[in-house]
Amino acid sequence: MAQRVLFDTQRFNITVTRLSHQLLENHGDFANACIVGIQPRGVFLAQRIHNYLSKLLKRDIAFGKLDNTFYRDDFRSSDKQLTPSQTEMNFTVENKTVILVDDVMYTGRTIRAAMDALLDFGRPKKVELLVLVERRFSRELPIQPDYVGLYVDSIAEEKVRVDWKEQGDDDKIVMVPINKP
Amino acid sequence: MSQLSVKHLLGIKYITAADIELIFKTADSFKEVINRPIKRVPTLRDTTIVNLFFENSTRTRISFELAEKRLSADVLNFSASASSVSKGETLIDTVNNILAMKVDMVVMRHPAPGAPMFLAKHVDTQVINAGDGTHEHPTQALLDAYSIREKLGSVKGKKVAIIGDIRHSRVALSNIFCLQKLGADVTLCGPPTLMPQFVETLGVKVSNNIRETLEWCDVANVLRIQMERQETRYFPSIREYAMYYGIDRKMLDGLKKEIVLMHPGPINRGVEISSDAADSGHSIILDQVENGVAIRMAVLYLLSGRKS
Numbered sequence: 001m002a003q004r005v006l007f008d009t010q011r012f013n014i015t016v017t018r019l020s021h022q023l024l025e026n027h028g029d030f031a032n033a034c035i036v037g038i039q040p041r042g043v044f045l046a047q048r049i050h051n052y053l054s055k056l057l058k059r060d061i062a063f064g065k066l067d068n069t070f071y072r073d074d075f076r077s078s079d080k081q082l083t084p085s086q087t088e089m090n091f092t093v094e095n096k097t098v099i100l101v102d103d104v105m106y107t108g109r110t111i112r113a114a115m116d117a118l119l120d121f122g123r124p125k126k127v128e129l130l131v132l133v134e135r136r137f138s139r140e141l142p143i144q145p146d147y148v149g150l151y152v153d154s155i156a157e158e159k160v161r162v163d164w165k166e167q168g169d170d171d172k173i174v175m176v177p178i179n180k181p
Numbered sequence: 182m183s184q185l186s187v188k189h190l191l192g193i194k195y196i197t198a199a200d201i202e203l204i205f206k207t208a209d210s211f212k213e214v215i216n217r218p219i220k221r222v223p224t225l226r227d228t229t230i231v232n233l234f235f236e237n238s239t240r241t242r243i244s245f246e247l248a249e250k251r252l253s254a255d256v257l258n259f260s261a262s263a264s265s266v267s268k269g270e271t272l273i274d275t276v277n278n279i280l281a282m283k284v285d286m287v288v289m290r291h292p293a294p295g296a297p298m299f300l301a302k303h304v305d306t307q308v309i310n311a312g313d314g315t316h317e318h319p320t321q322a323l324l325d326a327y328s329i330r331e332k333l334g335s336v337k338g339k340k341v342a343i344i345g346d347i348r349h350s351r352v353a354l355s356n357i358f359c360l361q362k363l364g365a366d367v368t369l370c371g372p373p374t375l376m377p378q379f380v381e382t383l384g385v386k387v388s389n390n391i392r393e394t395l396e397w398c399d400v401a402n403v404l405r406i407q408m409e410r411q412e413t414r415y416f417p418s419i420r421e422y423a424m425y426y427g428i429d430r431k432m433l434d435g436l437k438k439e440i441v442l443m444h445p446g447p448i449n450r451g452v453e454i455s456s457d458a459a460d461s462g463h464s465i466i467l468d469q470v471e472n473g474v475a476i477r478m479a480v481l482y483l484l485s486g487r488k489s
Contacts, residue, residue, distance in 0.1 A: 040397070083203075
């Protein structure tokens with residue numbers, strides 16, 4: 001089974017722009033809101049949205065990178081040891097609205113860990129979740145996104161992969177089969 | 182490469198350059214954690230760690246304890262002076278009794294070289310060497326190299342002088358292994374009586390001239406004169422040692438280039454290093470202490486999450 005392209009570069013960029021405008025609709029000038037990308041790949045999306053909105057609003061919006069490795073529940077159970085990425089939060093989230101950003105939402109466990117990590121930087125007024133891809137019907141925790149780029153219904157033997165220009169690929173979303181040995 | 186090649190951290194000799202890089206990269210993340218308003222992460226909340234100290238220590242024990250607490254581990258402290266060791270219990274019995282109470286990891290300092298290796302062979306748990314006699318002190322070497330990397334960008338190709346009491350120093354031996362694995366040049370400098378015989382076979386240069394050594398090096402790691410291990414008179418007097426091998430501000434200012442000054446502590450002020458040098462801009466002694474916590478968190482994290 002070959003990989004299937006769900007979004008090519010053009011659709012991809014239209015969707016990122018649409019998500020940015022949805023945020024704009026709800027948060028106006030972002031005076032009390034900040035964008036936080038989840039390491040490693042949520043940061044690419046968060047960075048794009050941040051750049052787009054900063055240019056549009058002609059002001060710098062608070063932006064952070066959050067690594068959830070130390071908060072994960074699969075610390076010992078995953079096959080590979082988890083390698084942390086850098087957290088860069090140069091502000092507290094006390095009383096702010098935080099928009100958490102990730103690329104693909106699947107079981108919800110990543111988001112749970114990210115929320116725990118986030119709360120170590122203060123008590124936010126509200127936390128919202130933005131994802132590029134929402135894999136429906138595969139949730140293991142009661143967590144739902146507020147902004148979604150693309151809904152995908154997939155089986156467990158498939159994996160949704162997002163390729164990023166920042167990693168040397170064309171921007172696209174693909175569905176790939178998981179090779180079982 | 183995302184996990185360590187070893188189950189225990191017994192010495193730098195037994196780990197690879199890739200292991201060291203992995204520890205450094207992980208320590209970068211923990212350094213960010215310990216500078217947050219809330220300095221604790223829940224990663225090791227299911228782990229109990231015992232700090233077994235058969236020899237006195239302040240900073241290493243506090244640093245390990247803090248690292249364990251920052252990772253949310255449960256911590257037990259044990260010091261030999263107030264225990265059944267003084268009643269004649271053997272090392273393996275002591276440790277097995279502690280492990281029977283469901284302890285997951287052992288951090289041990291012991292006056293006998295090789296004690297952690299012996300323990301690792303005979304008990305079923307992970308062992309971290311926090312200093313064994315005059316043999317190795319791996320986490321100290323890691324934090325020293327990490328501090329050099331932080332200050333100078335990398336360790337590779339740097340010239341590092343280790344100065345002072347090499348003979349009695351576990352810090353020196355671990356540092357030599359660590360720096361060489363990372364591609365640094367090492368020179369040892371000290372009085373001939375404090376230099377182990379045949380130490381050149383490790384691939385290091387040996388010098389007895391402190392001025393030449395300081396002119397040569399990028400980094401000077403100054404070791405403590407171990408008063409407690411001077412049962413034989415290795416040098417005539419402390420004053421004479423300070424005269425010939427002590428480093429002061431005037432000496433540093435007279436050098437052609439700026440060098441980085443390190444010391445594993447505790448400092449004998451006015452002996453191996455003067456106060457004006459230790460407190461000068463050259464010195465990264467307190468950075469070493471801060472990095473020690475991050476490095477130990479990284480080691481605990483990586484060993485604890487390792488798949489056997």
